[in-house]
Amino acid sequence: MKLIFERGSAEQHLTLLPACDVPEVHFEQERQKELHLPHLCENELTRHYTEIAKRVHGVNDGFYPLGSCTMKYNPKINEDMAALPGFTKIHPLQDVETVQGAMEALYTIGESLSDIFGMDGITLQPSAGAHGEFTGVMLIKAYHTDRGDLARNKIIVPDSAHGTNPATAAMCGFQVVNIPSGEDGCVDLDALRAAVGPDTAGLMLTNPNTVGIFDKNILEITQIVHDAGGLCYYDGANLNAVMGVVRPGDMGFDCIHSNLHKTFSTPHGGGGPGSGAVGCKEFLKKYLPGPIIVKDGDKYDFAYPEKSFGRVRSFWGNFTVVLKAMTYIMTLGKEGIPEASMNAVLNANYMMSLLKEKYTMAYDEICMHEFVMCLVDLHDETGVSALDISKGLLDNGQHPPTMYFPLIVHEALMIEPTETESKESMDEAAETYLKLYDLAKTDPEALHAAPVKANCRRLDEVGAARNPIVRYTF
Ligand SMILES: *Cc1c(COP(=O)(O)O)cnc(C)c1O
Secondary structure (H helix, E strand, O other), X not given: OOXXXXXXXXXXXXXXXXXXXXXXXXXXXXXOOOOOOOOOOHHHHHHHHHHHHHHOXXXXXXXXXXXXXXXXXXXXXXXXXXXXXXXXXOOOOOOHHHHHHHHHHHHHHHHHHHHHHOOOEEEOOOOOHHHHHHHHHHHHHHHHHHOOOOOOXXXXXXXXXXXXXXXXXXXXXXXXXXXXXXXXXXXXXXXXXXXXXXXXXXXXXXXXXXXXXXXXXXXXXXXHHHHOOOEEEEEEOOOOOOOOOXXXXXXXXXXXXXXXXXXXXXXXXXXXXXXXXXXXXXXXXXXXXXXXXXXXXXXXXXXXXXXOOOOOXXXXXXXXXXXXXXXXXXXHHHHHHHHHHHXXXXXXXXXXXXXXXXXXXXXXXXXXXXXXXXXXXXXXXXXXXXXXXXXXXXXXXXXXXXEOOOOOOOOXXXXXXXXXXXXXXXXXXXXXXXXXXXXHHHOHHHHHHOOOOXXXXXXXXXXXXXXXXXXXXX
């Protein structure tokens, strides 16, 4: 398809703004180069975006079981609430007296999230999961620095972790200590004991972990780190198996982030906007990025934590994303939140049991919100890889699951149906997976050639990663 710059012509334009009725101001600095803006009429512009929209696959198009990403349905009421003029027609620099309702909304979701997390303090500033991780690890850093404990320069990360965990630790100036997982996909306690010491700043952990298993030793794990003087960070990007059921704060974690754009149903993909709310225990509250919202009687105000390590974002975070998550939590309520989690676990186990008929599971036990299949045997036998199966799914109108992650499972396909899929849609999806398994055995070439019905065939993924072209050359 054509890029927007390749469409239209100099004569075309579209007028959305009224003519300027105030004196024009010319800034000192002149442009060195001509500004290239597309010249399109409204009709052409609409067609352009519609064409793009038709080429992408979202939850509204079909099954989208991207493990670790929680592509759950975003109820339309979330959009309605976030679009209320009282929320959209205010300015972040408005006087607090005039935006008490918006502040109440932020305060209310802060309270709900603290309840779900089992934490005491909260910030809604971070714009993404990785940004939340950064904020959480900076809290850990501020804590050690404040105590003059400067020798703690290492963060422990299990080898099953999401790639953002080691990246975050490194970005915050820590050395990353990788520890292996045991046979069961859980933290190897001996390896953890051997790794901790006076240089341990903290541990970053996801539980249930990225293979969909709840680590039963969690209390012992957090205790080992605490005994060594380190703090525990919970990567709750995907809290979908446990929200309202078990609280990270009770597992011994000191701080957490959760992706409102995964767990709490706000839409995501394509780079945002998202929200990585961060919660922390009482003793870390004073280091939180400011301002935070405080309530005095029935009045809301902004306050700066005493030893705040600084802002992580302008203004108050992605406000409308937060509003969608607030609506989600309020519509489900105290009973609905854990019910959603239990259904997510039920759905994952249901799908796993259907696929187990043919596929090998990496960990053949009851899973949490997602499970990982290992296609090594199929690959050895037929030459059909996890990638080939994924490409075959595209021809069947399904979005492939997460591939080749976590790294500890070879030829991995990681499936997370979420609670918002019906039994019918999972049955249909499973049927396709099983059909492709049979096809791998009878006609592997057909899968090597897939996709044949998608918008594009196989892409040069290495080329795209190594030499990305992100700028249009005029
Ligand atoms: C998605 C995810 C992240 C990162 O979230 P972003 O919003 O993409 O930055 C971190 N950890 C885990 C476990 C995740 O699934």
